[in-house]
Amino acid sequence: MATAPTSKPTRPRRDKQAEAAEGVDIGTLDDSVGYHLRRAQLAVFDDFIRTLSPVDLRPAQFSVLTVIEHNPGLSQVQVCDALGIQRTNFVPLLDELEERGLARRERGQDRRSYALYLTDAGHDLMKRARRAYAGHERRINEMIGADGYDQIIRLLVKLADLHR
Amino acid sequence: MATAPTSKPTRPRRDKQAEAAEGVDIGTLDDSVGYHLRRAQLAVFDDFIRTLSPVDLRPAQFSVLTVIEHNPGLSQVQVCDALGIQRTNFVPLLDELEERGLARRERGQDRRSYALYLTDAGHDLMKRARRAYAGHERRINEMIGADGYDQIIRLLVKLADLHR
Numbered sequence: 001m002a003t004a005p006t007s008k009p010t011r012p013r014r015d016k017q018a019e020a021a022e023g024v025d026i027g028t029l030d031d032s033v034g035y036h037l038r039r040a041q042l043a044v045f046d047d048f049i050r051t052l053s054p055v056d057l058r059p060a061q062f063s064v065l066t067v068i069e070h071n072p073g074l075s076q077v078q079v080c081d082a083l084g085i086q087r088t089n090f091v092p093l094l095d096e097l098e099e100r101g102l103a104r105r106e107r108g109q110d111r112r113s114y115a116l117y118l119t120d121a122g123h124d125l126m127k128r129a130r131r132a133y134a135g136h137e138r139r140i141n142e143m144i145g146a147d148g149y150d151q152i153i154r155l156l157v158k159l160a161d162l163h164r
Numbered sequence: 165m166a167t168a169p170t171s172k173p174t175r176p177r178r179d180k181q182a183e184a185a186e187g188v189d190i191g192t193l194d195d196s197v198g199y200h201l202r203r204a205q206l207a208v209f210d211d212f213i214r215t216l217s218p219v220d221l222r223p224a225q226f227s228v229l230t231v232i233e234h235n236p237g238l239s240q241v242q243v244c245d246a247l248g249i250q251r252t253n254f255v256p257l258l259d260e261l262e263e264r265g266l267a268r269r270e271r272g273q274d275r276r277s278y279a280l281y282l283t284d285a286g287h288d289l290m291k292r293a294r295r296a297y298a299g300h301e302r303r304i305n306e307m308i309g310a311d312g313y314d315q316i317i318r319l320l321v322k323l324a325d326l327h328r
Binding site: 029031032034035039044045046047067071081083136140152153156157162 | 209
């Protein structure tokens with residue numbers, strides 16, 4: 001703990017699961033933003049996946065469909081850049097959405113790029129997805145309150161700028 | 165946006181990379197805690213991995229070594245439970261730490277479980293790792309301030325309790 005500039009040895013342990021694990025001491029991890037980010041992300045994604053299971057959309061698929069819906073005709077590269085998705089991961093993801101009849105590629109003007117659109121089925125699914133998604137956001141809001149909600153998004157956006 | 169109870173359509177876009185991606189509208193994602201959690205987690209892990217590259221430790225390896233260091237003799241099951249690691253993912257991770265001579269398994273009293281310890285080389289590496297890690301935490305502190313640091317950990321711990 002002594003080497004971490006932000007460590008506060010007197011602060012009580014905050015990680016309930018670690019406490020539950022038979023008094024295991026997680027040491028400096030209790031003060032680690034990265035450690036707590038990962039645990040929160042797993043819990044939030046788990047809730048998201050359960051909530052969206054009726055429409056069978058994973059978080060990355062939901063993000064891609066949301067961006068295409070808001071920006072019809074966008075190129076694959078633009079979607080990847082906007083979401084920070086690796087291009088090698090994007091192709092199979094989009095293939096699956098196309099196979100399910102939710103999105104379609106259309107040859108672009110320069111014939112080397114594709115413009116992306118939702119199909120009618122894609123628009124319909126996203127309407128259902130947004131209704132389910134509202135429940136997910138509501139549960140998060142209940143956990144941390146409206147102020148906490150604004151606070152955490154503000155702080156997360158700052159952290160995402162690390163190394164840019 | 166209309167379906168999300170926490171949406172604030174008048175709030176300016178906060179995601180700088182999305183803005184940079186040629187005015188792409190990320191829609192409801194801008195109000196999504198999950199979306200911003202994931203982006204922040206990737207940025208923080210990226211910084212962690214760069215910082216810890218001299219000692220060649222990934223975040224999960226650092227977490228496991230930290231917990232074993234603070235709790236010598238802990239069983240594999242206890243380490244997994246404390247860190248929320250899947251047991252199938254833990255075995256290859258521990259194998260690698262053992263092959264590198266950083267940790268060792270010792271047959272437990274009931275002969276079915278292993279007690280885990282750091283080797284002397286493991287203790288030495290963790291000393292170096294903690295010095296590097298202090299720089300990582302300092303950079304995060306500079307991004308969000310000491311108050312932001314306490315706030316975000318408090319909020320992340322709450323979110324990690326979703327679905328428990």
